[in-house]
Amino acid sequence: MAENTNGPTNGQTHPEQSQAQLTLQRLYVKDVSFEAPGAPQIFQQQGQPNVELNLSQRVAQLANDTFEVVLSVTATCKVEDKTAYLAEVHQAGIFGLAGFDAQGRDAILATYCPNVLFPYVRQIVSDLVQNGGFPPFFLQPINFDALYAEQMRRRAESAPSEGANA
Numbered sequence: 001m002a003e004n005t006n007g008p009t010n011g012q013t014h015p016e017q018s019q020a021q022l023t024l025q026r027l028y029v030k031d032v033s034f035e036a037p038g039a040p041q042i043f044q045q046q047g048q049p050n051v052e053l054n055l056s057q058r059v060a061q062l063a064n065d066t067f068e069v070v071l072s073v074t075a076t077c078k079v080e081d082k083t084a085y086l087a088e089v090h091q092a093g094i095f096g097l098a099g100f101d102a103q104g105r106d107a108i109l110a111t112y113c114p115n116v117l118f119p120y121v122r123q124i125v126s127d128l129v130q131n132g133g134f135p136p137f138f139l140q141p142i143n144f145d146a147l148y149a150e151q152m153r154r155r156a157e158s159a160p161s162e163g164a165n166a
Contacts, residue, residue, distance in 0.1 A: 022108060023096035024116060030070055031090040034128040038082045043133065047079045051137065059109045065098040069113040073121050075129070075137065087128045087137075091121045110148040118142060 036042065054074040061067055070092045077084040095113050097105050122139040129137040 020099035020104065021096070022100075022112070025066070025094040025096055027091070027093045027117070027120065029089070029120075029124065030092040031088070032124060032128070033086070033088040034132055035086045036084065036132050036134075037086075038084060039133070042079060042082060042084045045079045045082065045084075049084060050078050052076045052078070053139070055142065057110070057114055059113075062094065065096055067095050067097060067109060067113075069093050069095060069109060069117065071114045071117040071121055073125060073139070075125055075139075077129075077134070077137070085129060085132050085134055087125050087132075089121050089124045089128075091117045091124070093117050107148060110151070111144045114142075114144045118144075 038045070052075070054072075054076075056072045058070045058072070059067055060070075070090050072088070072090045074086065074088045076086045093113060093116060095109070097108060100108065118139075118141075126136060126138055129135075
């Protein structure tokens with residue numbers, strides 16, 4: 001016998017309404033770019049490649065409980081002073097977050113959401129570099145929890161000093 005014992009229904013207060021919910025609604029590539037400005041001469045260049053990685057994240061509220069998170073990665077490889085390649089990926093996702101307080105919502109948008117997006121960014125960057133004729137480049141895992149904790153620590157440190165200067 002299947003009986004629903006989860007509580008009140010239609011029109012009555014639901015205990016689960018206050019329960020936080022997180023949904024992944026869509027994943028998509030917002031922008032991709034690959035340039036090899038020195039090709040084909042760069043393939044003859046000797047020297048140790050140096051890869052510089054820039055990572056950023058942007059959050060936009062689309063509706064009351066719906067957010068777009070865009071994780072952007074730019075990998076620039078130089079051999080000596082010449083740019084071998086530049087790969088840029090903007091991977092996005094639409095996330096539904098309901099029932100979170102502001103602090104919990106901000107933490108999820110800054111940690112969980114980029115963790116969901118990162119494997120897609122890593123694969124696209126790797127494919128772009130390899131398809132561009134260069135040796136494979138694999139992005140190392142990124143600890144978004146640690147980055148967020150560091151950001152919160154910096155905010156906490158700067159808040160008292162800003163108040164003292166006012």
